Amino acid sequence: MINKSYLRFLPNFLTSLRIALTPICIYLLISNPDFRHLALFLFIIASLTDFFDGYFARKYQTVSKIGSFLDPLADKFLVVGVFVSFFILREIIDIYILLMIVFRDVFVTILRILMQSKGKVMVTSKLSKYKTTIQIMIIIILFLNPYFYTLNQNVLYYLALSMSILTFYTGLHYLVSNFKQLKILLAHED
DSSP states (O other): OOOHHHHTTHHHHHHHHHHHHHHHHHHHHHHOGGGHHHHHHHHHHHHHHHHHHHHHHHHTTOOOHHHHHHHHHHHHHHHHHHHHHHHHTTSSOOHHHHHHHHHHHHHHHHHHHHHHHTTOOOOOOHHHHHHHHHHHHHHHHHHHHHHHOOSOHHHHHHHHHHHHHHHHHHHHHHHHHTHHHHHHHHHHHO
16 A cells, blocks of 8 residues: 555656656767667656656645646756757757747746746646647657658658647647736736
């Protein structure tokens, strides 16, 4: 039987594990092509922690402020870090794709920090969860691409471009969904 008092730390532990695995994954991906399979393995483990940290936080009712802040930050750190790596390696990800992803994530992070600093909760959407799933799928395909090279490179590029447009759109969706609260917050700043 698992001691339930330990379970309250599990979600934040999983989020912290994702943060810790990210630079190792990036280093392995960039440093040596022979480590690519190990980098993919770490990426998959890190991605799974994204699912399980939220699952355990809800299941054991251990949602915390620090976890609510760190979880999306850890997601962005992982996904943006790996996309930057593929950009550096000149594999499919070009500057336009990268800028849409980075701009959206920086914008949403600033919005989240602003709202949390004022005690407000940012409205999220299922669309953003789908976006993350699609990003993870594209990243896995990019990892596997040199081994199989089954997808036409133009097709892979347009898949990545479509994913980046969806990513950018979710940033706009966050802005629209939270506009009323944001407007009230900014009005109080005057």
